[in-house]
Amino acid sequence: MTATAPPLIEVRNLVKHFPITSGIILQRQVGAVKAVDDVSFDVRSGETLGLVGETGCGKSTTARLIVRLLEPTSGTVTFEGEDVTGRSGASLKALRREMQMIFQDPYSSLNPRKTVGSIIAEPFVIHGLLSGEGERKRRVQQLMDRVGLNPEHYNRYPHEFSGGQRQRIGVARAIALEPKLLVADEPVSALDVSIQAQVLNLLRELQREMGLTLIFIAHDLSVVRHMCDRVAVMYLGKIAELGDNDALYGFPRHPYTGALLSAVPVPDPETGRRDRQLLSGDVPSPANPPQACRFHTRCPKAQEVCSTEEPLLEDKGTGTVAACHFPLTRDEVTLRLPVALTEPPDVPVAGSERA
Amino acid sequence: MSLLAVEDLRVQFVTDDGVVHAVDGISYAVETGTTLGIVGESGSGKTVSSLTTMGLTRGGSTRISGTIQFEGRDLLQASDEELRSIRGNDIAMIFQDPLSSLHPFYKVGTQLVETMLAHRDLSKAAARDRAVELLQLVGIPDPQRRVDQYPHEFSGGMRQRAMIAMALANEPKLLIADEPTTALDVTVQAQILALMQDLQNRLGMAVIIITHDLGVVAEIADEIAVMYAGRIVEHGSTNQIFSAPQHPYTWGLLKSIPRLDVGRSDELVPISGRPPSLINRPSGCFFHPRCPYVRDRHRRVDPRLEPVDGDRGHEVACLLSAAVRGKIWDGLRSGRDAESLRGLAETEQAAAGSVPKAGT
Numbered sequence: 219m220t221a222t223a224p225p226l227i228e229v230r231n232l233v234k235h236f237p238i239t240s241g242i243i244l245q246r247q248v249g250a251v252k253a254v255d256d257v258s259f260d261v262r263s264g265e266t267l268g269l270v271g272e273t274g275c276g277k278s279t280t281a282r283l284i285v286r287l288l289e290p291t292s293g294t295v296t297f298e299g300e301d302v303t304g305r306s307g308a309s310l311k312a313l314r315r316e317m318q319m320i321f322q323d324p325y326s327s328l329n330p331r332k333t334v335g336s337i338i339a340e341p342f343v344i345h346g347l348l349s350g351e352g353e354r355k356r357r358v359q360q361l362m363d364r365v366g367l368n369p370e371h372y373n374r375y376p377h378e379f380s381g382g383q384r385q386r387i388g389v390a391r392a393i394a395l396e397p398k399l400l401v402a403d404e405p406v407s408a409l410d411v412s413i414q415a416q417v418l419n420l421l422r423e424l425q426r427e428m429g430l431t432l433i434f435i436a437h438d439l440s441v442v443r444h445m446c447d448r449v450a451v452m453y454l455g456k457i458a459e460l461g462d463n464d465a466l467y468g469f470p471r472h473p474y475t476g477a478l479l480s481a482v483p484v485p486d487p488e489t490g491r492r493d494r495q496l497l498s499g500d501v502p503s504p505a506n507p508p509q510a511c512r513f514h515t516r517c518p519k520a521q522e523v524c525s526t527e528e529p530l531l532e533d534k535g536t537g538t539v540a541a542c543h544f545p546l547t548r549d550e551v552t553l554r555l556p557v558a559l560t561e562p563p564d565v566p567v568a569g570s571e572r573a
Numbered sequence: 574m575s576l577l578a579v580e581d582l583r584v585q586f587v588t589d590d591g592v593v594h595a596v597d598g599i600s601y602a603v604e605t606g607t608t609l610g611i612v613g614e615s616g617s618g619k620t621v622s623s624l625t626t627m628g629l630t631r632g633g634s635t636r637i638s639g640t641i642q643f644e645g646r647d648l649l650q651a652s653d654e655e656l657r658s659i660r661g662n663d664i665a666m667i668f669q670d671p672l673s674s675l676h677p678f679y680k681v682g683t684q685l686v687e688t689m690l691a692h693r694d695l696s697k698a699a700a701r702d703r704a705v706e707l708l709q710l711v712g713i714p715d716p717q718r719r720v721d722q723y724p725h726e727f728s729g730g731m732r733q734r735a736m737i738a739m740a741l742a743n744e745p746k747l748l749i750a751d752e753p754t755t756a757l758d759v760t761v762q763a764q765i766l767a768l769m770q771d772l773q774n775r776l777g778m779a780v781i782i783i784t785h786d787l788g789v790v791a792e793i794a795d796e797i798a799v800m801y802a803g804r805i806v807e808h809g810s811t812n813q814i815f816s817a818p819q820h821p822y823t824w825g826l827l828k829s830i831p832r833l834d835v836g837r838s839d840e841l842v843p844i845s846g847r848p849p850s851l852i853n854r855p856s857g858c859f860f861h862p863r864c865p866y867v868r869d870r871h872r873r874v875d876p877r878l879e880p881v882d883g884d885r886g887h888e889v890a891c892l893l894s895a896a897v898r899g900k901i902w903d904g905l906r907s908g909r910d911a912e913s914l915r916g917l918a919e920t921e922q923a924a925a926g927s928v929p930k931a932g933t
Binding site: 272273380382410411412413414415416418419437438439440441443444445467477478479480481482483484485486487488494496497498499500 | 614615714728729730731758759760761762763764766767785786787788789790791792811812815816825826827829830831832833834835839840841842843844845847848
C-alpha cells in the first residue's frame, strides 16, 4: 500500500559542506567538511526509515537538513511534493508543524527552568493553537497520559524526572502538533537498558496509532533492527547501502554493512561468537575523504578499481541497493555474521521490484 | 587462592539526604587468566565496587566494610601508601570516558612514561621506548609520531587504546575495565574487545569488565555477576546465565534488549518501573516493585544469594522455587509474556508452607 503512494519525503542529491576557515580577523575558507555528500533517498509515508553509521558519517546532519534545522549546500528535500529547501519565515513555520524531532540527550533538550506543562504546551503557544488556558492544560495532560506520564505532574520541573521520563516529555512535545514526520535522533542511547525498551515500545505504539512516519537515527544496529522497515547505512557522508530491514540484515551486500553487523556483540554465547570481520583503523576525516569509493581504505575486498572509480548505488538483486564494485557473497556473509542472523529462511533472494 | 577475593563488601555514602547503600554485601572472586563480567544498570553499584577495590572511594563520608583480598592481602586495610604501589602496577583500571581520564595538557607519551616511572626503576629513555612499544602493542599506527601527540589529537578509539596501553604499562595482574567500550562505535568496540582478549591471552592477566551491555559480556566473559540495587542477584558462568538464567531481573534484561538476531515482529518486554533509590530501599526483595512474579511473601522476606539446585557454580537471590523459575523461563523463552506466566508463581504461593527457604 505504501509502495504505490507517493513518498512523504524525497531527498535528491543532498549536500552539506561545513566550511573550515583559517585566520582570526580575515577568515578565509581553507577546506570543507563534507558531512553529507550527494545523498538521495525516499521516505515512504507511514514507514520507519533507519539511518545508521559510525560517528561522523552524516546521519544526524542528514536528518537536520530534512527538518530544516540546517540549510543544505545544494540538493533538494521535497515534503509532500513541495520543495522545502530555501523556505523561510511563515512558510517554514508552517512546515515545522508537520515535522518534529526527538533529541538524544533528555537532559539538555528540556529547559530546566520551565515546568513540564509549559514545555509540552510550547508548540501550541508558538503556533497560536488552543488559545484558552484551560483547553491547553487539558490537551497537555492528555498528551502526558498518552506517553505514560502522570498528568498530575503537570507543574513539576524536568529535574524531578528520571532519564526515561524526560525522554517521554520530549516525545509528548514532539507529537503535540500531530506531525506527519517524527525524527528521532538517538532517542534511547542515553537511557538505561531496562528503560530503553519502554521508550522504543512507546514510539512504535504512537506510530501505529497516529500513522507517523519515522526517521530513526541510531548507532546501535540492534535497536534499528527492531524499529525500522527500511535501513540506510551511511559512511562518510554517503549512503553505502539501503534496503528492507530483513534483506539488509539477512544478506548485507556492502562490505561496510557486513563489517558493522559483524561487530555487534550478540547476547548469546553459543550462536553469537564467530569469526569477526574487524575493520582496521578509524574512519578517515570527512574533510579529506578517500577518492572514489570512500570505504576502500578500510575495505577487506578493495581492489585497484575501488580507488579510481566511484561505485554507484545499484540494485544488487537481493533486496538492497549498495554502492560497491565487489559486493559480499552469500558465503562471506555466512562466515562472518552471527549464526542466528543468517539462518532465517524468509530472506528474499530476488527482490528486484524495488528500484 | 584466588587472585582477587571480595567478601561481603559494603560501601555506604553518608549524604545530607541519608545513607546511600551503594554496595550492599557482595562477594566474588576472580582467578588469574579469567574474565568476570559485572552487569547492571546505572546505580546498581557495579562501578563503586570496583572503585573500592582500587581504594578510590575512601573519604570522610564513606563507610566501607568487608574484605578485598588481593593475593592474600586485604586492600581495605592497606595504607594509602601501599595502595599507591599497587594501583597502576598490580591492578590497573580503564575508565569509560577516555577523553576525561587522560590529562589534556600532557603528551600521551609523557603520561605513559609517568605511569612506568612511578613504579619502576627505569631511565626516561627506556621508559619512552617502552611507551612506543606499548602504543604499537595496542595497535596505534605510527607510534613513534603518536607518542609525542596530545590526547585531543587522538580519535575516540585511539584514546581508549592509549588508556589501555597505560593500564598495561606495568603488566598488571588484574585489569578492571569500567564500561571500556560504551562511548565507542561498534566497529571500534569490536577492535577494543578483541584487543583486550588478545592481551589477556598473551599476558595471562585477570579481567573484570563492568558493563550494561549483555552482548559484550556474552562475547568475552567467563563468568557473570548481575547486580541490582547494590547486590549481586545472580552469579554463574556465562553459559549458565544465558542458557538458564534464574533471576526475574536477568530475564527482564534478556527480554528487553533489541537483538540483531531477532526480527522486528517481536515486541520488546520492558522491565516496568525504574531502579530503586539506594537511600530508601524497598522492603523484602529489592526487585519486588518491578517483578512481574511478586508474591506477598517477597515484600517481607529478603532473599539471599544461594546455589541453584543441580547447576554447580550458579547462584541466585530469588524467593521463587527453582522448579517455578525453570517453568517461567521456559515460557518466556518460547515467547509467552510475563502476564500469562504469573499463575506459575501463584501456585507456589499456595504451597509456600512446604517449600523450605532460607530467608532472613
